[in-house]
Amino acid sequence: MKFQKEEAKLRERLVQLEERLDHVTKDMSKSHSPDFAEQATERENDEVLGGIGQEAQTSIQHIRAALARISAGTYGSCASCGKPINPERLDALPETVHCVSCAAA
Numbered sequence: 001m002k003f004q005k006e007e008a009k010l011r012e013r014l015v016q017l018e019e020r021l022d023h024v025t026k027d028m029s030k031s032h033s034p035d036f037a038e039q040a041t042e043r044e045n046d047e048v049l050g051g052i053g054q055e056a057q058t059s060i061q062h063i064r065a066a067l068a069r070i071s072a073g074t075y076g077s078c079a080s081c082g083k084p085i086n087p088e089r090l091d092a093l094p095e096t097v098h099c100v101s102c103a104a105a
């Protein structure tokens with residue numbers, strides 16, 4: 001199968017991200033300290049965690065989309081212009097669905 005290497009990479013990253021997201025969700029749902037000063041710190045912490053969680057979620061979506069494109073046989077060509085994506089770009093950023101010029105646009 002074509003793009004086997006990319007698929008393996010994507011699956012590996014997907015597992016890592018899902019684990020990270022799981023941790024973040026658990027950390028955020030921990031009960032808050034009754035101490036007011038502590039609460040402020042915890043809230044700040046939640047905001048940071050929320051950012052990480054959102055980032056992870058976005059990456060997960062991109063990876064899932066890339067995996068779907070691998071099974072559909074459309075992986076490796078740009079989702080915007082249909083031109084083949086540079087293999088070096090796919091190697092560095094396997095979840096990308098856009099060629100360099102479309103990503104920059």
Ligand SMILES: [Zn+2]
Pocket residue numbers: 078079080081082083098099100101102103
């Ligand atoms: Zn393109």
